[in-house]
Amino acid sequence: MTVDIRVVRAGQMYRYYLRETVVGDGRRPARTPLRAAQEQAGVPVGRWMGRGLAALGLVPGEEVTEAQLRNLFGERGRHPYADRIEADRLAAGDSPKQAFKAGALGRRVMVTGVDFVFRPQPTIYLLWALGDEETRRVIEAAHEYAIERVLEWIEDEVAVIRYGKDGIYRVRPPGGLVAARFRHYEARSGMPLLHDHLLLSVKGQRLDGKWGSIHTLALYENTVAASAFYNELVAAEVCEALGLATEPRTVTPGRRPVMEIAGVPHELIRWTSRRSEQIAACLEELGHEYVTAVDDDGEPRFLPVVSERARAKLNAIAARKTRPPKQKTLPLAQLRAWWKTSAILTSGVAADVITSLLEHARAAAAAIRARVAAVVDVALAAVDVAATVFVMNDGGRFHRRHLLAEARRHLALVLRGRRREPGLDDQVVAAAISTYCLDISEPKTVRGLEAGYRLYTARWSLSDLTARRRTPAVPDPDRHPPADPGEPAAPTPPGQDAGEWEVPRVPLQYERAVLAGAVVREKLRTTVVRGWGYDVARHQQAAMPELLLGQRAADPERDHQAPEAGAQEAIDFKALRALKASRTDVEALDFTAEQLRRATEFFTKAGDESAVRTKKYPDAQDAPAPHPVREDDQRAHRPQQPDQHRGPEAGR
Numbered sequence: 001m002t003v004d005i006r007v008v009r010a011g012q013m014y015r016y017y018l019r020e021t022v023v024g025d026g027r028r029p030a031r032t033p034l035r036a037a038q039e040q041a042g043v044p045v046g047r048w049m050g051r052g053l054a055a056l057g058l059v060p061g062e063e064v065t066e067a068q069l070r071n072l073f074g075e076r077g078r079h080p081y082a083d084r085i086e087a088d089r090l091a092a093g094d095s096p097k098q099a100f101k102a103g104a105l106g107r108r109v110m111v112t113g114v115d116f117v118f119r120p121q122p123t124i125y126l127l128w129a130l131g132d133e134e135t136r137r138v139i140e141a142a143h144e145y146a147i148e149r150v151l152e153w154i155e156d157e158v159a160v161i162r163y164g165k166d167g168i169y170r171v172r173p174p175g176g177l178v179a180a181r182f183r184h185y186e187a188r189s190g191m192p193l194l195h196d197h198l199l200l201s202v203k204g205q206r207l208d209g210k211w212g213s214i215h216t217l218a219l220y221e222n223t224v225a226a227s228a229f230y231n232e233l234v235a236a237e238v239c240e241a242l243g244l245a246t247e248p249r250t251v252t253p254g255r256r257p258v259m260e261i262a263g264v265p266h267e268l269i270r271w272t273s274r275r276s277e278q279i280a281a282c283l284e285e286l287g288h289e290y291v292t293a294v295d296d297d298g299e300p301r302f303l304p305v306v307s308e309r310a311r312a313k314l315n316a317i318a319a320r321k322t323r324p325p326k327q328k329t330l331p332l333a334q335l336r337a338w339w340k341t342s343a344i345l346t347s348g349v350a351a352d353v354i355t356s357l358l359e360h361a362r363a364a365a366a367a368i369r370a371r372v373a374a375v376v377d378v379a380l381a382a383v384d385v386a387a388t389v390f391v392m393n394d395g396g397r398f399h400r401r402h403l404l405a406e407a408r409r410h411l412a413l414v415l416r417g418r419r420r421e422p423g424l425d426d427q428v429v430a431a432a433i434s435t436y437c438l439d440i441s442e443p444k445t446v447r448g449l450e451a452g453y454r455l456y457t458a459r460w461s462l463s464d465l466t467a468r469r470r471t472p473a474v475p476d477p478d479r480h481p482p483a484d485p486g487e488p489a490a491p492t493p494p495g496q497d498a499g500e501w502e503v504p505r506v507p508l509q510y511e512r513a514v515l516a517g518a519v520v521r522e523k524l525r526t527t528v529v530r531g532w533g534y535d536v537a538r539h540q541q542a543a544m545p546e547l548l549l550g551q552r553a554a555d556p557e558r559d560h561q562a563p564e565a566g567a568q569e570a571i572d573f574k575a576l577r578a579l580k581a582s583r584t585d586v587e588a589l590d591f592t593a594e595q596l597r598r599a600t601e602f603f604t605k606a607g608d609e610s611a612v613r614t615k616k617y618p619d620a621q622d623a624p625a626p627h628p629v630r631e632d633d634q635r636a637h638r639p640q641q642p643d644q645h646r647g648p649e650a651g652r
Contacts, residue, residue, distance in 0.1 A: 002121065003150075003227035005220060008113035008199060014074040017115070018066070021197055022046060024184050034066040042331030044183050049148065049198070051155060051176025055205050056080055064180045069199075072178070076108035077203050077213075105203045106211030113202055114219055116226075118147050119195035120234045122269045123261035123361075127238075129192035129339045130268075130357050135242065136336075139194070142237030146230050147196060151179060153229060154200075158222045161204045161212035170215070170450070173204030177214070185332050188323065191272040192339050225401050228408035229425075235259060239417030242358065245365035246417040259412050263364030264357065271347035282318035283311075290314060365417070374418045381410050382431035390458035397440070397457050403429045 008014060019028045024043035028034075038045055046064030053060055056079060058068075068080035079085055082103030089099035119125070120143055128139040155177050160170040179200040187193035202214040235246050238261070248257035249266070260269075270277075290310065293301040302310070330338075344351045353360055385406045389398050392406075407428040411420055437456040443449045 002119050003223060003230050004117040005223045006115045006117075007111050007216060008073055008115050009110055010074055010076045010112050011110075014112065017197075017199070018069060018074070021115075022064075022069070022182050024182075024186075025188070042334075043185065046180050046182045049151060049179045049181050050200075051152075052173065052178040052201075052204065053176075055175050056178060058178070064182075069180065071103075072180075072201055072203070073112045073199060076110065077105050077112050077201070078108075079103050079105055106213070109202065109213055111202060111213075111216060114200045114214075114216055116198040116200060117195055118143070118150070118198065118230055119193060120238075121231065121258065121260050122272060123264040124234065124238055125192055125194040126264055126268050126272065127242075127261065127357060127361065128194050129336060130343060130354055132358075135358055138241045139238055142234050142241065143194065143196070145237055146233035147181065147198060149233050150226050150230050151177070151198070151200075154219070154222070154226065158218055158226075159204065160215050160218055161206055162215050163206070163210075163212050167215070171206055173214070174207055175205045177201065177204060185335055187272075192335070193272075221399075222401050225405040225408065228405045228412070231259065232408050232412040232420075235261075235412065235417050236415070236419045239365070240419055243362050243365060244417060245368040246412070247364075247368060248413060256409075259417075261361055261417075262368055263361035265349050265353065267348050268343065268354075271343055271349075278322040279315065279318045282322050283315055286314045286318055287311070368416055372416055374415050376411065376414055376420070376424065378424075378427050378431050379435075381407065381414070381428045382435055385410055385428055386432040386436035386458050397455055399455065400429060400433070400452055403432055403437075403456075407432070 008017060018034075020026065022028075022034060023037045024041040026041045028037045029040075032040075035045060046069075047060075048058050048062045048064055049060060053062075058080065067083060071078040071082040072080050075082065085103040086099045089102045090096065094102070120128075120139070124139060128136050131139075155173065159173055159177055161173055163169050163171075177200060179198050182197045182199070184195050184197065185192070200214075200219075202216060203211055204214050205211050239245055245262050246259040247262040249260045250257045287306050290302055290306055291300075291304055295301050306314070340354065343349065343354050347354070385403055389402045389406050390396050393402060404425060407425045410428070411425060433456065436459055438459060439454055440457050441453075441455040443453075
């Protein structure tokens with residue numbers, strides 16, 4: 001993700017932000033004013049954001065002062081001008097207690113804010129670091145615009161104030177939120193990394209004028225959707241302004257590809273990823289220790305493979321172990337000159353490519369835009385989104401926010417850096433919920449009745465949409481980590497980089513999710529190729545087994561004929577053939593939502609008829625009876641047992 005989240009607590013955590021974060025992750029000298037420290041570090045001053053500034057007497061874009069930060073984030077949630085308010089009330093004759101209360105924003109809290117970190121995709125900040133001044137200004141403007149839009153979405157759709165006993169009442173802050181934004185230019189390794197820290201205050205004002213606290217759990221739950229929204233926005237603004245396009249690139253085999261600017265060499269990304277390489281090397285060592293760990297009796301302590309959950313924990317440990325000390329920050333002009341020189345000397349990319357990086361990206365964009373049309377079919381997007389989310393979530397259960405995040409990823413993939421109509425992601429989610437999802441909520445609380453917390457599952461069986469898993473090999477306990485730098489390197493297996501050795505891993509779910517979406521879409525793409533009866537049965541059985549438990553082969557004498565469609569069952573088979581012959585999934589097609597609805601009704605009718613025939617003929621294969629889904633919450637060290645939702649080979 002390109003958006004991270006972390007809570008800010010009054011006390012030591014706030015002092016850490018005041019010492020380092022507000023001055024570009026450098027080290028603020030003692031007794032140095034904030035503005036002077038920011039000028040020495042070469043970073044811009046912080047700026048206020050959010051619609052809630054008017055209630056506090058602040059203006060969007062106004063400079064953030066140290067006293068304002070201390071009151072709002074360091075004094076457990078007081079008014080930014082609490083010192084002035086308290087002095088005025090004391091001068092008016094109020095008691096110290098009354099004056100102190102006048103400067104408070106509701107109850108005092110320990111968690112005073114949330115730190116959102118926004119950073120664009122690597123190819124975008126590479127163009128920002130190695131391009132000219134005009135390119136830099138365009139990318140920074142797009143970066144700021146995307147942050148503003150995400151903050152507006154959080155204010156309108158995510159943030160809620162809890163009040164009443166046990167916080168049973170929840171209301172949107174009508175006046176908006178308050179946030180302070182700080183710009184950083186580089187990573188800990190000294191490589192370019194444009195990113196902003198958005199310190200979001202948890203204080204919000206209700207309709208009755210009282211101040212309450214924003215529910216931070218809701219912010220955590222929607223971080224993935226916020227990250228997908230930011231990625232989509234910043235890429236679209238940069239591409240439209242500079243004439244670029246995006247393309248999917250696979251970073252880790254088996255995982256979700258990321259959308260990057262086309263034409264930027266991958267070697268430049270590797271040049272900036274020194275820290276990632278250090279984390280990856282440490283992660284391999286930790287993974288080897290994990291799979292070979294034994295208890296006092298000599299029995300393995302964990303699974304002989306590294307699951308996704310265990311790998312995430314090991315990755316966090318590796319990041320902490322390899323974290324370098326912070327370096328002294330430099331002005332942006334000096335950093336940009338040093339980055340370009342370093343890239344030319346050490347990245348392995350030709351100097352003319354680096355100096356004309358924008359032109360190379362524009363040439364690649366022209367080829368992509370000539371080949372891929374910017375057409376979004378909401379009905380087909382709903383199929384892909386529902387299938388992917390269904391497989392990616394354990395047990396096949398999910399909320400609306402999962403569909404929303406996946407819809408934004410899908411739109412970014414389809415549009416390839418073009419702007420879209422506002423609300424198109426909500427249309428895709430609404431189509432997915434109404435057509436392919438079942439509401440299985442059993443609300444026991446007031447929160448369970450809210451639309452954002454309704455629980456859904458898809459109308460398919462997970463065991464029929466999963467990819468075949470490989471049985472992981474059992475690790476050799478006698479294998480050792482890579483040799484020390486002073487020792488000779490051991491032979492490297494094919495397909496493996498130097499310093500690596502294979503650690504068995506549980507196969508990733510994204511491969512299964514991609515297959516699920518392809519299986520469901522395939523029933524629409526190949527319906528009339530080998531005969532309508534055969535293909536309808538084959539694709540319905542693969543994609544919608546609850547409608548078609550078994551199907552006999554079509555009559556060979558009618559295999560070449562098209563179906564006889566009545567007036568109420570008219571299907572545009574010309575559009576279906578065009579869908580089959582299309583070069584990509586995103587090209588313009590004469591296949592509307594109404595035609596898709598008719599095709600779906602036709603498939604449903606064929607499935608019902610086949611189900612009746614399955615019960616009539618005893619030689620038809622019987623499908624296993626469905627049973628209630630049990631949420632799987634296994635830990636990494638507990639062996640997984642096969643069930644109908646994980647496929648027959650999941651526990652091998």
